[in-house]
Amino acid sequence: MTAVPGLAPLSFRDFRPEEAYARHLDDSDPLSAFRENFELPCDASGRAVTYLVGNSLGPMPRRARELVMQELDAWGGMASEARFRGERPWYRYHELVREPLARLVGAKPTEVVAMNGLTVNLHLMLASFWRPQGRRTRILMEAGAFPSDTYAIESHVRVRGMDPSVEVVKVAPKPGQACFDTEDFTRAIEAQGDRLALVLLGGLNYFTGQVLDMPSITAAAHRAGAMCGFDLAHAVGNAPLQLHQWDCDFACWCSYKYLNAGAGSVAGCFVHERFADDLDRPRFTGWWGNDPQERLRMLDTFVPVTGADGWQLTNPPILSTAPLKASLEIFDQATLPALRRRSLALTGYLEFMLRHAAPAGCSVITPADTGSRGAQLSIRIPGNARAVAKALHEQGFWCDFREPDVVRASPAPLFNRFAEVHAFATTLGRILKG
Numbered sequence: 001m002t003a004v005p006g007l008a009p010l011s012f013r014d015f016r017p018e019e020a021y022a023r024h025l026d027d028s029d030p031l032s033a034f035r036e037n038f039e040l041p042c043d044a045s046g047r048a049v050t051y052l053v054g055n056s057l058g059p060m061p062r063r064a065r066e067l068v069m070q071e072l073d074a075w076g077g078m079a080s081e082a083r084f085r086g087e088r089p090w091y092r093y094h095e096l097v098r099e100p101l102a103r104l105v106g107a108k109p110t111e112v113v114a115m116n117g118l119t120v121n122l123h124l125m126l127a128s129f130w131r132p133q134g135r136r137t138r139i140l141m142e143a144g145a146f147p148s149d150t151y152a153i154e155s156h157v158r159v160r161g162m163d164p165s166v167e168v169v170k171v172a173p174k175p176g177q178a179c180f181d182t183e184d185f186t187r188a189i190e191a192q193g194d195r196l197a198l199v200l201l202g203g204l205n206y207f208t209g210q211v212l213d214m215p216s217i218t219a220a221a222h223r224a225g226a227m228c229g230f231d232l233a234h235a236v237g238n239a240p241l242q243l244h245q246w247d248c249d250f251a252c253w254c255s256y257k258y259l260n261a262g263a264g265s266v267a268g269c270f271v272h273e274r275f276a277d278d279l280d281r282p283r284f285t286g287w288w289g290n291d292p293q294e295r296l297r298m299l300d301t302f303v304p305v306t307g308a309d310g311w312q313l314t315n316p317p318i319l320s321t322a323p324l325k326a327s328l329e330i331f332d333q334a335t336l337p338a339l340r341r342r343s344l345a346l347t348g349y350l351e352f353m354l355r356h357a358a359p360a361g362c363s364v365i366t367p368a369d370t371g372s373r374g375a376q377l378s379i380r381i382p383g384n385a386r387a388v389a390k391a392l393h394e395q396g397f398w399c400d401f402r403e404p405d406v407v408r409a410s411p412a413p414l415f416n417r418f419a420e421v422h423a424f425a426t427t428l429g430r431i432l433k434g
């Protein structure tokens with residue numbers, strides 16, 4: 001795996017508003033060629049679109065079709081024997097994605113497992129890492145979290161007969177601010193002190209696109225004696241992550257956004273290696289968490305395999321792991337540092353072009369600090385953002401609208417082009433100017 005040389009870092013001073021400049025950037029970046037690895041969508045009339053919703057559902061890697069077909073052929077040709085025979089036996093198929101996933105999230109391979117769906121994994125992690133005892137019962141999360149996180153957390157509190165309005169502490173940004181300051185969290189954590197059992201936050205906020213300072217928040221949680229985990233749905237394959245080094249206790253993510261593995265594809269989970277052999281920690285269990293050497297002996301006693309694998313419940317979904325494997329091959333070829341450089345340049349160029357082309361009154365709420373954002377810019381359009389998103393869609397620019405007044409656009413470095421960013425911003429400017 002050698003890094004593809006990419007663009008040199010670019011800043012606002014380098015950017016130019018002419019379309020020819022955008023095309024020049026596309027031509028001079030070797031990563032532009034990675035777009036060919038994807039099938040990109042068309043609208044209902046068959047016209048190619050500018051796809052800026054990879055933060056919601058990534059496009060299909062061409063090789064996904066091939067890898068899924070191979071597994072359908074394995075099923076057709078070998079059926080039950082495909083579990084142990086053939087090029088990629090199913091019994092260990094999910095292990096094929098372990099190392100590439102570990103590279104993306106900055107983990108040791110034994111700390112990472114592909115399993116279930118994101119919300120399911122959040123439940124599994126809550127069961128193990130929220131252990132209310134004595135005064136230490138509370139869970140701290142962010143106000144405005146993705147609803148599934150709120151539902152999952154509150155349901156755990158209710159299942160134990162406790163009251164979410166007491167046990168769940170929601171931290172909001174300062175009045176008038178869309179994004180958080182790290183101190184919003186660290187102060188709230190300190191204030192909770194020995195009441196706090198768990199901090200669980202979206203590492204990259206789905207609405208604003210803000211990347212939280214995960215190492216500082218983790219350290220603050222640990223100082224307070226609490227556990228700390230992250231929902232990385234919008235961060236994985238997008239923002240740099242060093243989960244092991246940051247000392248996070250656990251993290252969960254889906255793989256249909258920046259990981260381009262298809263709707264409902266197998267999700268991922270990180271459990272820090274200090275819990276690898278923590279057999280006393282309660283967990284929800286299933287046969288797939290057993291040692292693979294012992295699993296088929298059908299023993300009554302559950303003896304979890306070491307590491308994150310010990311949290312598995314059920315045999316892995318081969319047909320949704322195959323597209324993930326296809327996608328991770330592309331990440332390994334491009335390498336995350338080179339993709340991140342292109343991503344910063346694309347997103348920076350989008351911000352530059354919005355300032356140039358869009359009228360005052362429309363503002364980017366995503367942090368300007370490039371270290372605090374990934375590929376997504378959330379654009380606040382007072383008035384009628386929904387109608388603006390609809391007009392963009394009609395003109396072939398797929399981005400999305402979030403209540404009450406935000407359009408999210410996400411130029412993904414694996415398949416979006418600078419020329420698309422240019423066209424999107426100028427079209428948005430034209431729509432807004434009426």
Ligand SMILES: Cc1ncc(COP(=O)(O)O)c(C=O)c1O
Nearest residue numbers: 117118119146148206231233254
């Ligand atoms: C931040 C975040 N958390 C949780 C979810 C729920 O994901 P799933 O339906 O895969 O469980 C999503 C889905 O988009 C999300 O964006």
